[in-house]
Amino acid sequence: MRIVVLLKAVPVVGNEKLVDGWRVDRSAGLEANGNDEYVLEAGLKLIEQHGGELVTLTMCPTPAMEAIRKALAMGAARAVHVQDPALAGSDTLATGLVLSAALRKLEYDLVFAGADTSDGQGGIVGAAVASRLGLPYLSYAARIEPDPGAGTVRVRRISATGYDVIEAPMPAFVAGTQLLGEPRYPSLRGIMQARQKEIASWTLADVGVEPSSVGSAASQTEVDSATPPPPRGGATVVREAPEVAAERIVEFLASRRLV
């Protein structure tokens, strides 16, 4: 089984900053996107079960290294990192173009991505990649069950009324949710081994994409303005142990005659 996980490095949730008035600052302090870690975990479990290799694919500026190394420490066999100065300001369309071009150079039975990312929250890059590559697109996965013998994958998909069970031939694209199960902490052995693992650095030329078709100039969408949310005032943070915290919250509510 060969699995490629699309891994995005995002600003630490809650620490996002805007630069140039609208662009998310990705110059430092990035971590792996939460949802991507969940599909990575699901992928690692499938590799443990069926054998094979899991590769991560990232399109991000250089500070993505920490996120990539964490994925390698968790158990990914190797990583591909697409970076190019021309990529700055790329929209989801360009991102889909570059990731699908990179995937054409990789072998896989399954491509995984998180349902969305904590910085962009568009949730459409996965679908764009799948449609460019002509792959079946199975979204909102809560469980992923490939059958390598039959060459199919079955996915439990969250629906408005419960779960849909859908099946598709492999290779296929699966966008997963946090219902897949909590990601592991990397082991210390994993962290040490990660330093020996290959992180291939690919440019646009390597994946065969013209610089003119990506970046802010080629962007089909334009951000008119962006503003950080207004600060929330008067928050009371309870940090005690659960049983003490519960008492505090009840006291708080009681003092306002809410309970």
Next chain:
Amino acid sequence: MSERLTPEQVELRDAVRELARDRIAPRAAEIDERGEFPRDVVELLARHDVFALGYPTEYGGLGEPLLTNCLMIEEVSRVCATSGLILAVQALGSLPLLLAGSDEQKRRWIPGLASGELLDAFALTEAGAGSDPAGIRTRAVRDDGGWRIDGTKRFISHGSVADLVAVFAVTDPDAGRHRDLSCFYVERGMPGFEVSRLEHKMGIRGSPTAELVFDGVRVPDANRVGAVGDGFRIAMRTLDRSRPGVAAQAVGIAQGATDAAVAYAKERVQFGKPIGEQQMVQAMLADMATRTEAARQLLYEACDRIERGDRDGSRWAAMCKLFAGDTAMAVTTDAVQVLGGYGYITEYPVERMMRDAKITQLYEGTQQIQRLVIARALLSAQ
């Protein structure tokens, strides 16, 4: 500060910091309250290869230097001193094996110790032989190609949960001071080896401290580590390498107490403003942070020197343990003061930290013994 640490050490430390914060910190109060050995923490540390870190790679370890192991003890102790001690005791109990064991003995036991499947303990102390090992009464006599051990050891950390206990016993009472002891690994389940009591303690309450009875325990000669009569030397060399582990535990406790005091000072409002804005509280916080950092730097320097084989390693080991232990006691006492009445009750962690800190001034040599070691090294230096 991190210039001393390699990027890899920083990465390993941060990983264990996260693990300790998310998985061990929420258990700390309960471990203390119930006084139960946290098997779940042992399992967690094993699963993440934390035990493996300091052992040689040829026996299943990760081959990291003393300093990396101390970083782990520090990070875990920052949230739970009982859990940090699990790592420190495992390192302590394996040192005689690492320092004096044969290749065969290492192959036999280290893979299990590195994976965390086996726990060990170090049994030197007896009721009448604490600071002065010359008072050791436990005897080992040759018996049918092996040895027969009789005696009682006291205050043995992990004594009741260890699979393997390094026992120091008198093999030749006439050999004279420092030549009469030998070291044996006694395995759990060997007939005649019993746990006779568990102590009720002020701190590190989740860590079982046992009295061990050896009643005619037959131990094969293959379990003897080092030469006959070499026990005292092995014990002293062990302590030179293990004392930084206690210092790391102490630095961790001090840092945990500083963290708690700073967080409280920012939130607790009196006289219309957070108490952290009061200069008298600020001065305490500043001193706590400064002392903790000084202890940490002394510890890291000692680790580097011991790893390099510095001839003055014993003195550095004693100095870091002395300073860090006293720092932990002072800083946790101040943390309780910053929290006031709330610091004195179990709702907040600082009273536990203060109780836990005290042991770092006592075990693996009292602070008085550390001063003795330091002064002797100074006075004997050429």
